Every structure is written in C-alpha cells, then in structure tokens.
Amino acid sequence: MSKGHDFLITVKAPGKLYIAGEYAVVETGFPAILVALNQFVTVTVEESNDYGTINSQQYKETPLYWKRDGKNMIFDNRDNPFHYILSAIRLTESYAQSLNKTMKCYHLSIDSDLDSPDGKKYGLGSSAAVTVATVKALCRFYNLPITNNILFKLSAIAHLDIQGNGSLGDIAASVYGGWIAYRSFDREWLKSARNTFNLKKLLSIEWPQLNVELLTPPENLELLIGWTGSPASTSHLVDAVGLKKAEKRLSYQDFLNASKNCLLNMIEGFHDRSIEIIQKEIRKNRELLQELGRLSNVEIETPLLHQLCETAEKAKGAAKTSGAGGGDCGIVVINKKYDTQLLTNNWKKIGINRLNLHVHQIND
Structure with missing residues (x-):
C-alpha cells in the first residue's frame, strides 16, 4: 500500500x-x-x-x-x-x-x-x-x-x-x-x-x-479474538520460561517435541481444509502451554483467560491463550455455522472484550 x-x-x-x-x-x-x-x-x-x-x-x-x-x-x-x-x-x-x-x-x-x-x-x-x-x-x-x-x-x-x-x-x-x-x-x-x-x-x-x-484456512473457519483488558510483557514471560528450561531440560524437550508434532498436524489440517483437525490441535496446544506454565511456575493462562477458553469450549469452539499469555488475548476457532452472540455476551459479563478484528491479506 x-x-x-x-x-x-x-x-x-x-x-x-x-x-x-x-x-x-x-x-x-x-x-x-x-x-x-x-x-x-x-x-x-x-x-x-x-x-x-x-x-x-x-x-x-x-x-x-x-x-x-x-x-x-x-x-x-x-x-x-x-x-x-x-x-x-x-x-x-x-x-x-x-x-x-x-x-x-x-x-x-x-x-x-x-x-x-x-x-x-x-x-x-x-x-x-x-x-x-x-x-x-x-x-x-x-x-x-x-x-x-x-x-x-x-x-x-x-x-x-x-x-x-x-x-x-x-x-x-x-x-x-x-x-x-x-x-x-x-x-x-x-x-x-x-x-x-x-x-x-x-x-x-x-x-x-x-x-x-x-496457509489457506477452511472456508467454514471463524476466528474470534477476546481481550482480557490486562496487558502482558512477552519479553519478561519468555525470559522467565527460559530460566526454567535449563533446570528442567528433559521436560522442556518433551514440550518442544510435543509442540512440534501438534503444529505439524495443525498445518496438515490447513492443507486438508479440515476445521476438526485444526480445533483438535488447538486444544492440544492449550494443554501443552498449561503444562509448560506449571513446569516454569509462570502464569500463562490467567484466571480470565481460563474463563475465556472454557466459555468458548461450551459454545463448540476450540480456544487457547494467544502469544505469551499472562494477559492480553485468547483466540477461538469455531465453525461458522454456530451463532457466537451468546458467547460474546458471556464474555462481556466477565469483563472480556471481543475485538472486532479480521485476518488481513497482503497483496502487494
């Protein structure tokens, strides 16, 4: 542009x-x-x-x-x-x-x-x-x-x-x-x-x-973004996890290998245009990040991000923290056939803003 x-x-x-x-x-x-x-x-x-x-x-x-x-x-x-x-x-x-x-x-x-x-x-x-x-x-x-x-x-x-x-x-x-x-x-x-x-x-x-x-997402995939209202420092969180990885090298290596397998499967989900595979691996990635948080004594999934994810799961979406966690945003991948108004209303009640954002393609 x-x-x-x-x-x-x-x-x-x-x-x-x-x-x-x-x-x-x-x-x-x-x-x-x-x-x-x-x-x-x-x-x-x-x-x-x-x-x-x-x-x-x-x-x-x-x-x-x-x-x-x-x-x-x-x-x-x-x-x-x-x-x-x-x-x-x-x-x-x-x-x-x-x-x-x-x-x-x-x-x-x-x-x-x-x-x-x-x-x-x-x-x-x-x-x-x-x-x-x-x-x-x-x-x-x-x-x-x-x-x-x-x-x-x-x-x-x-x-x-x-x-x-x-x-x-x-x-x-x-x-x-x-x-x-x-x-x-x-x-x-x-x-x-x-x-x-x-x-x-x-x-x-x-x-x-x-x-x-x-990557090209499946046509029936909708991405929702919820913001918790509390900013997080990526650098500090990444540093905190980095300090623990030396202590717990084997567990950290297990996390890395599991994350790689999860992401490779998710990328295949994009190649196959399969929202089900993508959602399954989003859930898997959430579990891995929760485990990493426990391993590192770092709060990646804050209580509000936890609520964001749980309410989305009840609405048939697959949800997780986005980025370093510790605040900021959570994401939900959901089939377009489901109405998300109730989810958005539930978020509002607990202090989560749904951000009106869309994926941007660069053509130049």
Whole structure:
C-alpha cells in the first residue's frame, strides 16, 4: 500500500496474533501459526531540506529532531521512545548506503491503531509492525530493491538489535500477511554471520531453518479474538520460561517435541481444509502451554483467560491463550455455522472484550 507524490510515501504494516506454537517457536526451527490482522501501523516519509523529524501520534509530546552529518543522523534528543523506529532507520540506511544511494533528510510520521484508544496494549505486535512499516517506507523513499524476504530480514535484524530475544514471528506476520506457518531462524548463526558478511550479502543468502508458509484456512473457519483488558510483557514471560528450561531440560524437550508434532498436524489440517483437525490441535496446544506454565511456575493462562477458553469450549469452539499469555488475548476457532452472540455476551459479563478484528491479506 503506498501513494507517492513529491517524495511523500505512505505505507502500512498489520499487527499480528499467535494462533498456536508459542514459546516453542523461540527455538530454532520449531513451528508456529500466526495471523496478520486488519489493524495497522502507518508510516509516512516526506523529504525535507535541512533537518528531519520523527513524530508519532502515540507520543505527541516528544517529536524527535535530527539533522545530517554526512551519512550519519545526529539527534537533538536521545531520551526518546523511538528505539525500534531508530533501529529500523539505521538498518535501512545501511542497506541504502550499500547500494550507493545519497542520504537525505526527511520527516517520518507514525500512527498506530494497534492499541486501544486509551493507550492500552492489546498485544498485537506493535513494535514489530512499526519496525516493518518503517523499513518498508524508507525502502520506497530511497527506491531500494525490496522483496518480502529482504523486508523480513532487515526488520528482523532491526528488531533483534533492540529486543534481544523472541522468535520474530510477529515480524513475519507483518511482512507476509494472512495466515502463516513460521519457523524461526538460528539467532546464534545470525550473530556470527553479521560479523562475517556485509549487509547486502546477509540479505541475499539463506538463513538456516527460516521458513514461512502461507496457509489457506477452511472456508467454514471463524476466528474470534477476546481481550482480557490486562496487558502482558512477552519479553519478561519468555525470559522467565527460559530460566526454567535449563533446570528442567528433559521436560522442556518433551514440550518442544510435543509442540512440534501438534503444529505439524495443525498445518496438515490447513492443507486438508479440515476445521476438526485444526480445533483438535488447538486444544492440544492449550494443554501443552498449561503444562509448560506449571513446569516454569509462570502464569500463562490467567484466571480470565481460563474463563475465556472454557466459555468458548461450551459454545463448540476450540480456544487457547494467544502469544505469551499472562494477559492480553485468547483466540477461538469455531465453525461458522454456530451463532457466537451468546458467547460474546458471556464474555462481556466477565469483563472480556471481543475485538472486532479480521485476518488481513497482503497483496502487494
């Protein structure tokens, strides 16, 4: 999505939601299924002359001013909330410089509808989406060759530089859109490869274990998303589980193997267009995550998420937590033939909001 005139570029990147395979996906090569959603981060880039700005609707009081010193950006204000955006800029400008592009000044504006109007986080991957949208906008601005694979790799490096952990599945969902099966690449390999290869080379070679497959859901599948109203910190939860995995290595390995089998069966369910198989494996994945929570002493399925799942099961849906759990969202996969109004009403009574979101396909 772009409109370009007089060096004004506008692009969007969608948010994401995990359907299955959480926690296991942070290990190299272990699969997860995600969807991109029709809520977006929008980035606009407009060429300027002597200085640039970075503005966000979400941080109205702190626009960031910068100027050029040759190829470098010099900031007036280093105490800022724009870490992911700056990392994305740094990476994309390195890519532009590797292609001998002239560095310019520009105003970059960000707007997001991934959080609630009062600023509460839904857990839809806003940091990933803003990274992807920034990289995409600057690639258009500098007229750089860009494919989805290059967009993913640039965004993944930029995101990892700030966050330091995670699977990058949320980046993949923002780049590829729709329903995807994702296996994460070897992060240790990337660390050493960055010392070995220049950026241009790193973007062109295959990354070990990385795999993204676009999935088509059965026609009778409906996805419901419920939000518990309490945000969760993915990084902290993933770290907490990571600390326990060293202590309980065998149990953790059992979890990983079971998760992989569950996800491979679920992916087959998509290939066979079978909602029954997908639902069966959603339920299995929920059990595995509950077991991981017990193993790690981490509350993945909070009492409200538990109620979200149980009420959905009574309504003939298959339900589980989405993402790291500990709050945020739960998902339900249900046959379209069932009326979901009663379920939505029950959710409302116990303080769960059904989010009016749909899967977003990327056509460009």
